[in-house]
Amino acid sequence: ANEESGSGDGSGLSGTIDGAGASSQEAAQQAWRAAFSEKNPDLTINYSPIGSGGGRERFVSGASDFGGTDAALEGDELSKAKERCGDLVELPVYVSPVAVSFNLEGVEKLNLRPATIAKIFNQQITEWNAPEIAEANPGVDLPDTPITPVNRSDESGTTENFTDYLSTAAPNAWPHEVSGDWPVPGGEAAKGTSGVKSAIDAGQGTIGYLDASQAGDLGQVAVGVGDEFVSYSPEAAAKVLEVSERKKDQGEHVFAYDLARDTTESGTYPIVLVSYGMACGNYEDAETGELVRSYFEYILSEEGQRKAADSAGSAPISQALREELRPAVEAIGANG
Amino acid sequence: MAKRIEVEDLDIYYGSFRAVRNVSMTIHPRAITALIGPSGCGKSTYLRALNRMHELIPAARVEGRVVMDEQDLYAPGVDPVDVRKHVGMVFQRPNPFPTMSVYENVAAGLRLNHKRIRKSELDGIVEESLRGANLWEEVKDRLGKPGSGLSGGQQQRLCIARAIAVKPDVLLMDEPCSALDPISTHAIEDLMAELKENYTIVIVTHNMQQAARVSNYTGFFNIGGTGEPGELVEIDETPTIFSTPTHTDTEEYISGRFG
């Protein structure tokens, strides 16, 4: 019923564009798509949250018009993407804090240093009343419940960002490689963000990492940054991108970042997931390029970022950064 | 209609097992030929060889000749489907098609064989066949009802009507009354007596009284023992077989000393 009413006054853009990629962006994409097609009733935008890997693969092979990925294009894929696009455009579109959440009776908030977090998830600290935890949380009554770490069972960008954080911020306590696959066997594993959330909810003494927007009323970890403990918030998360460095020599319109997980900057929440949008300078069909460009323009508009923050809990990208990205957005579809 | 059949040196096999050996006989038109004999002696097998139903069983085959109208039914190039149109068959257990009405059952043979047939013509043939099978009066008010809703005897007559609707030359019946009660049996026997005016009829029966009552010719099959082939001991006019058979086996069987 909703589709009959809107369409047909001929105003705005029309056509269909297909995107695919990171599931982390799905909620935000939903918001963007909804708002943008409200403005353009004859336009259909699809986004299949098939995952970053699939998203990159489809984008590179030309199977999708635009893509979403939690990890920036690299190596072989990067060159192939350039081959497809001529002028590759890759931009951060979605920044979201990753919460470390727990379920422990009587405790609602905990301070944990990076090394402690690493040891907990590496199954070296196994009881909630371990001295290392107690030391950072004076006055909190910690029970002797065993700790059940919960991780993602599926390969995921969240895991990749979280392990990246652990290995950067606590290199000594976290010997594992950075990967979208959880490297430590034997913990509780669950599929998807909602699986992790439910598993933390269901168990006792559980702790896990998940997209902060889904953390709900679980117990919250304030993460040690320098000498202070920072709880997640959109602003604290967005700050990371500002203190991070753009990767060099990737391409004129490729904005990939080496995130400064080990920052000591006050008020920064370092466990963030940055998800990129991928698009091309050249499209076989000029109209498609036009549509993708206007969609990306909307995504990176102030309104677009606010919509995502409202319905996906993401951290809006700052005005300054948006300005920096503008030329890249304008390059989409510009060459054909 | 009503053809004569000459069977010459027929051997019938199931794979390598020879079930019936070396049968020769003449089947007379406009007459009922009854085949009797103990169980397992190959009566059914033989009967089914007469319209090439036998070969539907995997690995089954025959050797010898079955000649009708100077044409060997087993000659190469003869289509068994055509043979069966000329030589119809009624089975031991009444088997009307369960998905069809009485009318459709009778019309089945025609519908399945002819592309187009006018409704009025078909109506005529159905009525005629049902009358021929002595069933018209009983079912004319429920031609649209399922055929399997009839009583056993009615079902069997329905099957006969179905068989004669395609106007065959010969009608084979394998123990057509053995699943029926005495009253239905009477009805079928009366019917056979009428049908033989127009058809060549071959009937297999376990019931010697029935053979004596209805048939003009009687053939006696016997078997040496388990695993041996059955064979035709003798065939003659019915009164002769029942009064003065040539073979002692026949006499013993008929007098009830075995079987």
Added chain:
Amino acid sequence: MAKRIEVEDLDIYYGSFRAVRNVSMTIHPRAITALIGPSGCGKSTYLRALNRMHELIPAARVEGRVVMDEQDLYAPGVDPVDVRKHVGMVFQRPNPFPTMSVYENVAAGLRLNHKRIRKSELDGIVEESLRGANLWEEVKDRLGKPGSGLSGGQQQRLCIARAIAVKPDVLLMDEPCSALDPISTHAIEDLMAELKENYTIVIVTHNMQQAARVSNYTGFFNIGGTGEPGELVEIDETPTIFSTPTHTDTEEYISGRFG
């Protein structure tokens, strides 16, 4: 062993359909009672009522009394399983258990009844039963082979051996020879003649000659028409029935004027 059975006013139903009406008869011990009659008159139904096999059919039931040893088999509290141990049964189609060897088939009934039975004792009973069924000589070398590998007649005797191995008092047989060739039929008839020294035997047969040959008493069942219940027309010593029956129906049936 060998008990007398008094049947009093037995009505047998399939749901609301009364298949057999008001039968009373005495079945004598150490004798063969044959039941004859046209198809569908309820012979099998009646026979199966004698060892309470009838009630296995959903909604089937009986009214009346079947008295053996002053005990009504249908009295409340009587366990049909026990009844069947005393009144054994042999069926029309030989049905040895296909997954069992000859030996196991014969032993099957015993294995059910006795917790532990010594091998030597079991061996003894199996041999005795097979001898009793006139089968021992033919199968003693292949007791371990599947029972279904035997010929039809041997299978039927195997079923008889299986039935008598549990030492019943009464043996019911429903057309035990109708699927057999004449030679096997002879063997079974001889066997029945021997068995009647020790058992009460009731046999249903379609074959009047067989009834005349083997039985001491013959009962004739008839049916009014389709849907009517069958009933016992008369029962008497076999020679009497076959020479001077009281009822014209009996005479007509026996002389082959119908059926």
Added chain:
Amino acid sequence: MSTPTKSRPAPPETDPPGDSTRLVRGSLPRRASWGALGAATLVAAVVAALTGFSVTLFVLLVVVLYTAGMYVWSRSAEGRRKAADRAFTSVVTSAFLIALTPLISVVITVISRGAERFDGKFFSYSMRGVVGDGGGAYHAITGTLITSGLATLMSVPIGLATAVYLVEYGRGRLAKSITFFVDVMTGIPSIVAGLFAYALFTLVFGAGTINGFAGAVALSVLMIPIVVRSSEEMIKLVPDDLREAAFALGTPKWKVILRVVLPTAVAGISTGVTLAIARVVGETAPLLIATGTTASTNFNPFSGQMATLSVFSYYEYASPGVPPEPYLARAWTAALTLMLIVMVLNLVARSISLFFAPKTRS
């Protein structure tokens, strides 16, 4: 009735007296099983209450106590065999009841969670332009009907024809290998079917060909073996009687099959086919890959991605927005809708088979 017992010569000697048949043994009173069940429930309740109540424990206790109790009681009164028989009856019955519990639990779970969004809007709205609250699954319902419908259109003719081949023609090596590989095919994991269809369409129609038809092909791979199996069984059940009757009328084989065999088996075949549809209508993994998803209604299976109920339900559950509640509610309602579709399909199958079933009595 004649004179069944008129005077006759002295009957053969009768049995020696005393060798009497024992037909009546001790037996349990008629309400024994109810009594025992009551007692078992009582004891189980007490035990469960003492150890901290748990439904599972309670039910298991009732079953075990009842079975054991009946066995012991019956054994002392009626003997070993009767006791074993009674115990087994109780085991069989409880096994059945136990098997029913998950079904009931599944149904209750899905209904209670799916009820919230089970409203008119859910069945008339798509997700186009919807964020957070509201919206519906109209697009997914039509997508599911289209993909499963197409899959059925492809699978039924192929599956049925194969079944006909196996029963009516198949002998020798080819038939044997088809039979074998149809069994193997039933074991293809659904996700592999999806990957296969995706690869096939990429190969033939170029990269990114994700549409309803690709999904239908994937579903067909899963559906065909089920159709073959069930149709084969049903065609086998058609009595040879009927085939012979038709042959005896001088009917060529193909007409015998089309006009007599298949109509007789149609009731069973339709049940089998509906079960096969029911089996694939809820498939998620292959559609995820081959059909994709969209928020809008797409009636064209040959172009563009298409939403389906299972994929919709999965994504609403797997990547909800903020707050997640309306997304999860939609996920469960979509699952409920799927279950209803399956149930309706089953009812349809039953009506079809009642309608087509060979009539035995008028």
Added chain:
Amino acid sequence: MSSIGQDAVQGRRARKRPADQAFRGITTGAGVLILVVLAGVAAFLLIEAWPAFVAPAEEIPGEGGLVLYIWPLVFGTLLAAALALVLAAPLAVLIALFITHYAPRRLAQLLGYVIDLLAAVPSIIYGLWGFTVLAPATLTPTGWLAENLGFIPLFAGPASTTGRTMFTTALVLAVMILPIITAVIREAFLQTPKLYEEAALALGATRLEMIRTAVLPFGGSSILSGSMLGLGRALGETMAVAIVLSASGGITFNLISSGNPATIAANIALEFPESSGVAIDALIASGLVLFAITLVVNMIARAVINRRTDFSGAS
């Protein structure tokens, strides 16, 4: 009415009924098409998996090579499916008996229908149900097992606090395959010739004894083939396992802890979306292995059934 003689004259040439030939051709073609599709699936798997076979070990996820990558998955797949089968098969036999030999006939038909319904519940629903309802319900029993029977390796514990264990997964799979196995066995039991049932009863067998002598031996091969069908379904189940199982560990027989090996199908669903390059090839290689397992299972089943036929034969 034409005579057969004339028909035959026409027949001297091509008296092959074209319609018959065509119909036969079509049905045979359908059968062959199935083989082609299957060959297509196999070829697809082989081609796509090939790079993983030749890739250096460190490029395979886990960096231990293909065998080390797939072996735990094979183990998990077999463990979950076998457990499910062990739980479901005996229950299916009992249920089939209940429906065919114990329940009143009307009721039995209805019950058969209800059980069939179970078969059609989408697997995603089973996944959600297993996660939200069944898993929490197993906490008490698994806790008890870990505490009291922990010396048995199967119950070594520590018991999972969420219940999303191999044990729960096997239960879910068992529920999912139960209807299929039951349906096959039920049909077989219904078709046990009355002949043999009556033979047993006439010997004075109780119902249980009749079932033992006449029904079960007859159903033997169907119990096996039904189980194989169920096993095939359990081996390939994807979504339910992916949602329910906490797949975080290597090879272990411990059924009640958090650390469980994944199954092949679930692993594909879990890894495929975020994978690229050789990782995808490795996933498809694991799919190929699963395919091979299914093939072998079916072959074994066939062989066993065929070997049994000589003693269950002529009926």
